[in-house]
Amino acid sequence: MHARANRASRAGEPAVLRVAVVGAGPCGSALATLLARRGADVTLFDDGHRPELLVGESLVPAVVPILQRLGVEETTAALGLLKPGVSFIWSPTDQFSFSFARFAPAVPPYAYNVPRPGFDEALLTNALASGVHRVGARARLEPAPQNGDGAELALAPETLAAAPALGGRQPDLVVDATGRARLAARALGIHAQAGPRNDVAHFAHFEGCRWEDEPGQVVITRLEAGWSWCIPLRDRLSIGIVLGRPDADRLGRTPAARLERAIAVDSRLQAIAGGGRRVTSVVTYSNYQLISQRGAGRGWVMVGDAFGFVDPMLSPGVFLALRSAESVADALAPFLRRGAIPSPAELASALDPYAAEQAAMLRAWSDLVAYFYDGRMPALMCAGRGWVGEGSSVVKSAAQGHIERHIALQASGVRTTSRYSRTLLRVLGRHGLRGVEPVSLAIR
Ligand SMILES: Cc1cc2nc3c(=O)[nH]c(=O)nc-3n(C[C@H](O)[C@H](O)[C@H](O)COP(=O)(O)OP(=O)(O)OC[C@H]3O[C@@H](n4cnc5c(N)ncnc54)[C@H](O)[C@@H]3O)c2cc1C
Structure with missing residues (x-):
């Protein structure tokens, strides 16, 4: 001893x-x-x-079994809002919505957004x-x-x-x-x-926003520079922007000015938050x-x-x-x-x-995150949609469903390290883009 x-x-x-x-x-x-x-x-x-x-308001489905093990799911549900899925708005024509329930029972059918x-x-x-x-x-x-x-x-x-x-x-x-x-x-x-990006994030809570998506659905929007999150909470909307430092500097001098400007110049964010009111200070994170x-x-x-x-x-x-x-x-x-x-x-x-x-x-x-930043993931979605759209068949639908299931298994946290899911994504990211150029869908 x-x-x-x-x-x-x-x-x-x-x-x-x-x-x-x-x-x-x-x-x-x-x-x-x-x-x-x-x-x-x-x-x-x-x-x-x-x-x-504090950041960390949107949870992935794989958190749910851990909350259950800890015995805090009920409290979390009372504090937060059920999160049924995520929508990615990559451009006015490239938009993808996912509902976790579609991948149940492999994936817990919901997650939470929490203050x-x-x-x-x-x-x-x-x-x-x-x-x-x-x-x-x-x-x-x-x-x-x-x-x-x-x-x-x-x-x-x-x-x-x-x-x-x-x-x-x-x-x-x-x-x-x-x-x-x-x-x-x-x-x-x-x-x-240190990771490959050198971004800065600014975020705040808003009231009185216009919400046309499903209640609780998280919305990720690609911006001219960087991207934004909209995380619906019980009585507020959390809006954040994530972008490179030079682009942040160009938006304004202060975090509040930058967030305000990012909302004003993006039509989607403007539609959501233009009539809303910021009810907290703007908080900044960097070097994370x-x-x-x-x-x-x-x-x-x-x-x-x-x-x-x-x-x-x-x-x-x-x-x-x-x-x-x-x-x-x-x-x-x-x-x-x-x-x-x-x-x-x-x-x-x-x-x-x-x-x-x-x-x-x-x-x-x-x-996995790199696939979103460099445009391979949205390119894959566009390619898949085009492929199925060219004439659907049972085989095509099954193949597309299989691919989406493996993406969901990774992005939900349930099987992010799965060798098969990762290899599938790697191969598709290299050979399955069917002429869709990832660079045109990359996040600056
Ligand atoms: C911009 C941004 C957005 C994010 N969005 C999300 C999201 O939507 N969903 C998500 O899941 N995650 C998100 N995250 C990540 C998430 O916030 C963290 O991963 C999570 O909070 C980590 O939890 P933790 O307990 O490890 O650390 P923390 O939450 O940082 O907790 C650490 C605690 O230790 C305390 N502490 C520090 N020093 C001392 C000390 N010397 N003595 C005693 N206590 C100390 C701190 O005050 C704090 O209370 C985001 C992160 C960033 C940067």
Whole structure:
């Protein structure tokens, strides 16, 4: 047994895994809940940062089973709005609408749009009800001393002191769930790989908009530069624009001016929001395409955005965050069942497969998102529509249905890493475009 375990377990008592989760976003609260329910002693550091608006409002269908496992689907449904599908408006003539129900039961038939602060609060409340100790503090992490038990990362002294449940002893496992703050990576000097785009996103909530699509349907519109989202919430519409920095600069000097101008110059956005009223400030995000080069080590692990985030296109963030929480909880389950305290090195070995799986998932989403930006996905849709339109047959319809099903399996999060679905898309993206030029449908 290593030093932390000796200190943690008392004679005759089962050893309890002591975990510090830093960050009470969706990922941190979900992981804290799952671990506490399995008997871990979990301390959750919550910096209390609850801005009026947070991105991550549109969820993919694969989130639904995780919400059910956490026991928060009912609360989510009460807070949010059922999301039946997504519409892509690529040009006045190239528009594609998808309903998740069409791909059931392979894909959950719906998802949700949620106001994020309320959703985060619900997940935190759920964690506390599961016996998690909340510490209202902004945590600090630092490299562990070399002469310790082999752990690489430790809570800084004042952070440890702020957590009475830890009794002055370092936890067995430190989880970085700090999102884009990337606390562990910063403390350990771990680099992140930046994605190919250098976009900036501006968004706000509006009231009094005109909505002609299905209630809850998310609408993605390609703009002259970049793209926009419209995410219907219960009583508001979230509108965001995502575009390159030079194009953002050309739209206006301030985030509010840029968002206003983007709405004014796009006929579709103008029809939706022209008569509406902005009811929040405009929030900006940038530098978000980052994937950490390591995700776990001796006595520590990164989850959610702290490990990596791909892109707002297709809304994979909250799913990837909640899925990483599930995977880490599952990887630790054998120790919790046995009542054994693993050494930092044993934890690293147990968590390595999770880190590899999460990295593969992030890569698969990056590849999928690239199909939308470089125009191959809309080109494929146009080619498919043209092909079926040239004279429908049972075989053609079945083939088109098969292709759409595999796209849905990936974009819903249900099987994003499936080798077959990915290969199918790759082959079609190369050979199945039937003369439709992706570049003409690319997002600038
Ligand atoms: C422009 C944009 C649009 C997006 N749209 C969507 C979308 O529609 N759907 C979707 O699913 N995802 C979307 N995302 C991604 C989504 O927001 C994230 O993937 C998701 O929030 C990740 O959850 P998390 O728990 O890992 O991190 P976070 O939600 O960032 O939570 C981290 C928490 O840790 C706290 N924290 C930070 N530092 C400390 C500290 N030192 N001590 C204690 N606490 C700390 C933070 O305050 C925060 O509460 C979008 C992202 C961007 C950039």
